Amino acid sequence: MEPVIELVSTGDEVLTGLIVDTNAGWLSQRLLEQGWQVRRRFTVGDDRSDLVELFEQRSHLADLVIVNGGLGPTSDDISAEAMAAAAGIPLELNEHWLAVMQEKYSNRNRQMPRSNVKQAMLPQGAELIDNPVGTACGFAVRLNRAIFIFTPGVPSELKTMMEQEIIPRLATWFGQRGASEVRRFFLFGLSESGLSDRLDSQDWPAGITLGYRASLPTIEVKLIAEQASPEALAQAERQLLAEVGTHLLARDELDFRRSLGPLLDMQPLTVFEEASGGRLTDTISTITAEFEGHYLSGLPDEARDLGEWLQRSARGPALAIGAEGPQGVPVALLTAEHCQVQTLKVHFRDPLARRKLLAVAALDMLRRHLSRQPVMVDYDILPCSERLTLPC
Amino acid sequence: MEPVIELVSTGDEVLTGLIVDTNAGWLSQRLLEQGWQVRRRFTVGDDRSDLVELFEQRSHLADLVIVNGGLGPTSDDISAEAMAAAAGIPLELNEHWLAVMQEKYSNRNRQMPRSNVKQAMLPQGAELIDNPVGTACGFAVRLNRAIFIFTPGVPSELKTMMEQEIIPRLATWFGQRGASEVRRFFLFGLSESGLSDRLDSQDWPAGITLGYRASLPTIEVKLIAEQASPEALAQAERQLLAEVGTHLLARDELDFRRSLGPLLDMQPLTVFEEASGGRLTDTISTITAEFEGHYLSGLPDEARDLGEWLQRSARGPALAIGAEGPQGVPVALLTAEHCQVQTLKVHFRDPLARRKLLAVAALDMLRRHLSRQPVMVDYDILPCSERLTLPC
Structure with missing residues (x-):
């Protein structure tokens, strides 16, 4: 069974549109590359009752909920507190993480501010997830049907934690997935409608889906293979290239x-x-x-x-x-x-x-x-x- | 009472992170400028049952739900169909919009493709919302507690429809709001932490909140006035400018x-x-x-x-x-x-x-x-x- 995976983005800055939420898109893409598809995404502000209500509700409906943001030292960082409240358990000090943070500061010859102690307060029984590049540790909590994973909002910290800590755990929890493969082709000079008229009417190998994205100055065409054989993907690629001919500007990335x-x-x-x-x-x-x-x-x-x-x-x-x-x-x-x-x-x-x-x-x-x-x-x-x- | 406003972004391309959802942020900002704050945001793919379930659930919990995307002519555009199913009503042809679309095509000396008829199929009793710049009309439907407004995913069409059609309706439905005011200042050469150290320790006039956003090559500082007097905002601005001095590069927008x-x-x-x-x-x-x-x-x-x-x-x-x-x-x-x-x-x-x-x-x-x-x-x-x- 495909696990139901959901993302929760937190923070007033994201909710009000003051910052664009690039983390959610990155997470979805990274998970998709591993063969897991995100089913729903939620965005809520720094509001305790909204977070508690959402965590409680999703705990019955999802298998995995990745929560992003709200792990900082300031008073509007309330993800851990809201998770503890949703689960009806207290926060407790994680002595190991406190020591890690103190060492990070002393390595820079600085005294750790008292406000950072908050970042070591995790819901009772939570599994610590190491943050090799920051003071906001991640953690995992099980509630009802779902495993909740909490991740930091700073993009570089999120990415490091996903690669080194979380993706390996997902394989353990949900089994290895047959990774879907995406190949990208950047074309110049063609219109999206003209291109889809020419391509959508063709027969494509089984398991291959086409995707389009107009992104000036180019159009990106994607061949998405889900459970398709390498031969089918190679055949689809030949078919695409025969059609778009010399309009191909770049492959994989527009570099x-x-x-x-x-x-x-x-x-x-x-x-x-x-x-x-x-x-x-x-x-x-x-x-x-x-x-x-x-x-x-x-x-x-x-x-x-x-x-x-x-x-x-x-x-x-x-x-x-x-x-x-x-x-x-x-x-x-x-x-x-x-x-x-x-x-x-x-x-x-x-x-x-x-x-x-x-x-x-x-x-x-x-x-x-x-x-x-x-x-x-x-x-x-x-x-x-x-x-x-x-x-x- | 503050209305509970929610946004729903639809589409596999957004959900999988293939495109960054800039519409949601824009909508939140534009509503905030009018004095309305978005409470929650949801992102779902082009999945009929997920959409129906979400619309049904939010109809009991929100006053206004703005749905973005899924109004196009192709088979994966299913927002109208899902809304009709959630409300238990049929789709019916809107003859007026069909005529408008036919005219748009004939003005360009083109025959309207049959697939476009789908864009005039609205949930029974829906209020049509004009799209002056495209073939995807918007519409409004009431279900239970909520008014649902459906908007096109093309950013320029969304923006035109919001300005010309939707914002005037909101004032009618929910009353004029005391608009909060945001003033933006773009600074060059200062670091975010250095700046917040200097500014956060000061006393600011009542009702004024400061916001920061590091966006290379500048830092944006916002003065956000909610229910604050014009004098308080002017005073806050003088205070800010006295502190940042000649580092001010631009105001309002980085143009x-x-x-x-x-x-x-x-x-x-x-x-x-x-x-x-x-x-x-x-x-x-x-x-x-x-x-x-x-x-x-x-x-x-x-x-x-x-x-x-x-x-x-x-x-x-x-x-x-x-x-x-x-x-x-x-x-x-x-x-x-x-x-x-x-x-x-x-x-x-x-x-x-x-x-x-x-x-x-x-x-x-x-x-x-x-x-x-x-x-x-x-x-x-x-x-x-x-x-x-x-x-x-």
């Missing part, structure tokens, strides 16, 4: 250094840009240090003008993103052979989205050139009004 | 164009950078178009060398961020009077955080110069190892 770095270790590149702000330069500088990037105002806003300007201005391979003109923004790639320019229309209004799209469109021309593909292709999301190739 | 734009409409600036990638250029290009930005490799990594290089290289006012050296990264401001350079140590390891901090440190030198403040000051988070002023 331009990984996907473009090997291609860019060549003769130094020069970049000129206007409509993209400094975004193209900033992006390329995450890939390689050996290039020059220039933001200039007053660049041409028409394809032929930009191409000729670039031929006059650059020595060696270069990219240019011109000014915004009535037809769109001209984007040019200069190589030893010729200068290719296309004018792209950007429909998005958000300034940052526009800059990102233009920067990645220029990078995509370079990527296509370096991998010997056609440099100017149709992009669903960036209609092209003009294409020119000027001989050198 | 460099608003806070620095008026200062930058002067003679054109030139920027040179290396350790910050293209981040300084990219940031300044969001403020003004009339400047030049250059990313170069091989810039000096020592304060005096960078200052002298900048004096030789720039005509007119200029900023430079050098290479990373053993002492840190030199950052220089050249004005008509002199060249000021400081070497800053960046402790953060994340490359993007490092770039942002260096870029904002350089901008902060310019901001201080243009507002006639001392240009080089102590930053808690960027220790300075050397300061130089070279005469021109």
